[in-house]
Amino acid sequence: MESFSLILAIVVVTALAFDFTNGFHDTANAMATTISTGAMKPKVAVAMSAVLNLVGAFLSVEVANTISKGLVDEAGIRPEVIFAALVGAILWNLLTWLVGLPSSSSHALMGGLIGATIASAGVGAVHGDVLVTKVLIPAIAAPLVAGIAAMLATRLTYSLGRKADGKASEKGYRAGQIASAGLVSLAHGTNDAQKTMGVITLALVAGGAVAPDSDPPMWVILSAGIAIALGTYLGGWRIIRTMGKGLTDLQPQQGFAAQTSAATVILASSHLGFSLSTTHSVSGSVMGAGLGRKGGVVRWSTATRMFVAWGLTLPAAALVGALAEYVTGFGDWGTAVVAVFLVASSAAIWKISRREVVDHTNVNDTDDAEPAGVVTTAMAAVTPPPAGAAADAPPFPAQATAERTPSTTTTV
Numbered sequence: 001m002e003s004f005s006l007i008l009a010i011v012v013v014t015a016l017a018f019d020f021t022n023g024f025h026d027t028a029n030a031m032a033t034t035i036s037t038g039a040m041k042p043k044v045a046v047a048m049s050a051v052l053n054l055v056g057a058f059l060s061v062e063v064a065n066t067i068s069k070g071l072v073d074e075a076g077i078r079p080e081v082i083f084a085a086l087v088g089a090i091l092w093n094l095l096t097w098l099v100g101l102p103s104s105s106s107h108a109l110m111g112g113l114i115g116a117t118i119a120s121a122g123v124g125a126v127h128g129d130v131l132v133t134k135v136l137i138p139a140i141a142a143p144l145v146a147g148i149a150a151m152l153a154t155r156l157t158y159s160l161g162r163k164a165d166g167k168a169s170e171k172g173y174r175a176g177q178i179a180s181a182g183l184v185s186l187a188h189g190t191n192d193a194q195k196t197m198g199v200i201t202l203a204l205v206a207g208g209a210v211a212p213d214s215d216p217p218m219w220v221i222l223s224a225g226i227a228i229a230l231g232t233y234l235g236g237w238r239i240i241r242t243m244g245k246g247l248t249d250l251q252p253q254q255g256f257a258a259q260t261s262a263a264t265v266i267l268a269s270s271h272l273g274f275s276l277s278t279t280h281s282v283s284g285s286v287m288g289a290g291l292g293r294k295g296g297v298v299r300w301s302t303a304t305r306m307f308v309a310w311g312l313t314l315p316a317a318a319l320v321g322a323l324a325e326y327v328t329g330f331g332d333w334g335t336a337v338v339a340v341f342l343v344a345s346s347a348a349i350w351k352i353s354r355r356e357v358v359d360h361t362n363v364n365d366t367d368d369a370e371p372a373g374v375v376t377t378a379m380a381a382v383t384p385p386p387a388g389a390a391a392d393a394p395p396f397p398a399q400a401t402a403e404r405t406p407s408t409t410t411t412v
Contacts, residue, residue: 008207014086016227019196021093022105023231029282030185032243033255039174042360049185050233056189057225072117073125080328082203088112088321094349100238103309104277108317115318116325143284150285153257154292173252180259187266196224237358246302248290258289
């Protein structure tokens with residue numbers, strides 16, 4: 001029992017470590033556009049996001065229940081399986097953070113859990129219907145829905161505000177962007193923090209510490225909320241740079257439209273218990289907002305790398321999770337080997353990241369130019385100009401210079 005209690009404690013600590021990486025990995029989802037447009041200072045933005053992530057963790061347990069009760073069969077799942085799943089998810093989060101790519105922490109966790117479960121109990125232990133309806137379909141639909149909504153919202157805001165005073169309108173949209181960023185942070189807490197709650201609850205059920213079909217205990221909700229808030233406060237500056245500057249150049253109107261659209265999609269999915277990727281939703285809305293402004297540019301080379309990362313997330317995390325589960329199957333020494341590998345790999349990734357530091361002082365710096373691609377050019381050609389004489393002019397004087405200057409992006 002003592003040895004079993006130890007492995008259960010290790011699983012809980014590892015789950016909170018994943019939650020921490022989820023926080024700094026996904027800070028960009030809420031605050032990248034707010035920081036890139038100058039609506040908030042970087043450190044203030046991540047502090048606000050951290051607090052609202054913590055609050056959001058207490059608002060619902062529907063997504064947590066999808067993880068702990070729906071995705072895999074609780075019977076026969078050992079704590080070592082969950083530990084192996086978390087290893088796959090953490091390593092994928094750290095690798096994608098290192099290269100500055102916004103990938104899904106949610107899908108990394110799902111992939112690790114699926115791979116470890118299959119390695120331990122076979123394919124039959126994974127509930128395929130839940131995987132398809134509450135994970136895979138939302139993964140495809142969320143960025144499309146958020147992107148279309150953001151594109152339409154952007155066009156609407158420019159159309160409604162074309163005769164408004166430039167400075168007053170800009171100030172108003174910056175205020176709206178701060179509010180919508182707060183809403184995204186709150187929505188992120190209701191969705192992503194719960195995934196760690198679900199994993200810890202699943203481990204407690206596997207260890208016999210709580211009854212099957214139990215909701216997450218209060219201490220689990222609190223610890224998961226604090227872990228994701230701390231990670232958020234540190235700020236995943238590399239991914240914030242890619243999301244805020246690497247995909248497109250956003251003005252306050254676009255940032256407001258993107259964040260509002262993404263928050264709506266995330267909150268709706270949390271209510272329905274869909275284990276949605278907030279990264280997919282926000283990335284889709286950012287690209288939609290980029291396409292919604294006349295003359296806007298989406299940098300498709302960055303977007304393509306991001307799409308590739310999305311496609312690799314589930315299988316890559318599943319493979320690592322399965323391998324980790326295989327090694328833990330050799331007993332305590334196997335579990336120790338996996339733990340040492342996780343710590344050593346994490347330390348190595350962090351050391352590599354120190355070669356080029358990205359933080360709040362240089363997050364908006366960019367150094368690579370990329371012209372508009374074929375897709376952007378084609379969409380711009382068929383986009384009807386807004387009505388009125390000012391249709392071809394940017395809404396704010398400050399934008400005129402920006403739109404005549406070649407767009408820049410960061411190399412990731």
